[in-house]
Each structure stands twice: as C-alpha cells, then as structure tokens.
Amino acid sequence: MLLPFVKMQGAGNDFVVIDAWTDSVELSAGQIRRICDRRFGVGCDQMLALARTQRPGCDFRYRIWNADGTEAQMCGNGARCVALFAQNKGLSSKTSIVCETLAGDVRMELLSADRVRVNMGIPRFDPEALAMDCTGVSRLSRAADTLYQIRTDRGDCWMSIASLGNPHAVMLVGDTDSAEVGLLGPAVQANPVFTESVNVGFLQVVDRTHVRLRVYERGAGETLACGTGACSAVLAGIRRGMLESEVEVAMPGGVLSVSWAGEGEPVYLAGGAQEVFEGCINVPQGERDV
Numbered sequence: 001m002l003l004p005f006v007k008m009q010g011a012g013n014d015f016v017v018i019d020a021w022t023d024s025v026e027l028s029a030g031q032i033r034r035i036c037d038r039r040f041g042v043g044c045d046q047m048l049a050l051a052r053t054q055r056p057g058c059d060f061r062y063r064i065w066n067a068d069g070t071e072a073q074m075c076g077n078g079a080r081c082v083a084l085f086a087q088n089k090g091l092s093s094k095t096s097i098v099c100e101t102l103a104g105d106v107r108m109e110l111l112s113a114d115r116v117r118v119n120m121g122i123p124r125f126d127p128e129a130l131a132m133d134c135t136g137v138s139r140l141s142r143a144a145d146t147l148y149q150i151r152t153d154r155g156d157c158w159m160s161i162a163s164l165g166n167p168h169a170v171m172l173v174g175d176t177d178s179a180e181v182g183l184l185g186p187a188v189q190a191n192p193v194f195t196e197s198v199n200v201g202f203l204q205v206v207d208r209t210h211v212r213l214r215v216y217e218r219g220a221g222e223t224l225a226c227g228t229g230a231c232s233a234v235l236a237g238i239r240r241g242m243l244e245s246e247v248e249v250a251m252p253g254g255v256l257s258v259s260w261a262g263e264g265e266p267v268y269l270a271g272g273a274q275e276v277f278e279g280c281i282n283v284p285q286g287e288r289d290v
Contacts, residue, residue, distance in 0.1 A: 012253015076227020
C-alpha cells in the first residue's frame with residue numbers, strides 16, 4: 001500500500017500526518033511502528049490523521065498514535081500541525097477548527113501562516129483522571145497543589161499530576177540539563193501507581209514567566225517538545241504559587257507559550273508549526289509487527 005504523508009514539526013516534536021478524510025485509512029499497530037521508525041520508515045515521535053467525524057460542531061476527527069503503535073488521547077504540538085495541514089491541503093478554509101479527539105473536542109486557531117493557538121480544555125488534577133492507584137501513596141500540599149510520592153529504583157520523586165486528556169506527572173528539578181530524564185522517566189512510568197503509564201515532566205523554574213522543561217513520553221521516550229507536557233508543567237508551577245498566568249516554556253526543540261486563568265478555566269497553548277516535506281511510503285500490507 002502506497003501511503004501519502006506530510007512530515008511536520010512543532011517545536012521539534014515531529015509527526016507523520018496523513019489525510020484519512022479523502023480516503024479512509026486503517027493501519028495496524030505494526031504498520032504504524034514501521035512508519036514511525038527512524039531507520040526503516042519515515043521517522044517521527046507520533047503519527048497523526050485527520051478523518052471524518054460524526055460529532056455535531058466538529059470539523060474533523062483528529063487521531064494520534066505513539067511511535068510504539070499505541071493510540072494516544074491528545075497531543076498539543078500535533079494539534080497545531082494538523083490545523084496547518086488541514087489548511088494547506090484545502091480540507092478547510094477556516095482559521096478556527098474544531099476537532100474530535102479521544103480527550104474531547106479541541107479548538108485550534110490559526111494566528112498566522114505558521115503559528116497556531118490551541119484550546120487544550122479544562123485540566124483535571126484528581127488521581128482518577130490519570131487512572132492512578134494511590135493505595136499507600138503519601139501526599140504533600142504545596143499551596144493549591146498536591147504532590148504525590150512516587151517510589152522508584154532511582155529514589156523517591158515528589159510529583160504534581162495533571163490530565164489534559166492524557167496523564168502527566170511533573171517533578172521540579174534544579175537544572176534540566178543535569179536531570180536524569182532517561183533513567184527517572186522510565187522508572188516513574190514503571191511504578192504501578194500509574195496503571196496506564198504516564199508522561200513524565202522535569203521542570204526548572206527560571207523566573208515567574210519562564211521555565212525550562214524536558215519530557216519523557218509514553219510510547220516515545222524523551223521528545224524535543226511536548227505540548228500537553230508544557231501545559232502540565234506550567235499548571236504545576238502556577239498551582240504551587242511559583243508562576244504567573246502566562247509562561248514561556250523552553251524545551252530542547254523550541255519555545256511554547258502557555259496561559260491559564262485558574263481553576264475551572266481552559267489552558268491555552270500557542271506555538272509554531274511547520275511542514276518539513278511531503279512523500280509517499282510503501283507500507284507492507286501484511287506488516288503486523290516490527
């Protein structure tokens with residue numbers, strides 16, 4: 001099967017984006033892993049698709065798969081890319097697009113030719129939103145935030161939690177450059193308290209409007225940027241009383257802007273999105289596992 005695609009990136013978080021609106025596309029987890037593989041496929045952190053929706057008020061259905069073939073609920077950097085993809089491919093002429101996702105309806109606004117603002121929805125901070133089993137887990141209060149003690153073979157981590165449709169745990173570090181992301185990320189994910197795994201953020205507060213962040217994602221490992229991770233980190237800092245309501249988040253791949261007015265309000269994520277190249281990949285029909 002010859003599959004057309006567009007390679008896109010947002011703050012270095014890279015995606016293979018496909019049009020499943022014009023022609024329906026169904027791929028196995030093995031085929032998705034092959035496409036995402038950086039040696040045998042196109043290579044990306046996640047694969048995205050715009051498909052038809054039956055939900056009233058929505059323009060598209062937005063689907064996301066991690067590089068390991070698992071389907072994800074939401075991706076903020078990817079949302080900016082699919083909004084630009086829809087416009088570039090003539091699938092929509094709107095500057096405001098509403099997409100159905102597994103995390104609910106998401107609105108993307110095209111601010112310019114390469115900058116998009118996404119309404120990420122109202123965050124949740126309860127363990128149930130992250131499918132956490134908190135039996136025996138110690139907690140600490142920090143201003144409006146709650147920290148959870150996550151035990152790992154690398155030591156204990158005190159972490160904030162947030163869900164924007166997908167689960168995030170955030171720990172404060174003195175310096176992201178020296179943070180043991182590649183060791184602590186998978187160690188936190190392996191803790192059985194996170195029954196559906198978790199995205200792990202390492203947050204360094206520079207000042208009240210600037211932070212640095214690295215994220216170890218479910219199904220992808222450390223990525224150059226993570227939109228929902230940036231939002232979750234800023235939410236943790238605001239709830240701890242460390243950050244203002246509008247914050248710039250510097251990640252290895254670029255800078256994103258996050259704003260949040262407070263409890264019960266939606267989070268907004270803004271940043272660049274760019275098309276890298278177009279192509280076609282021959283996906284073996286019988287590819288079931290790679």
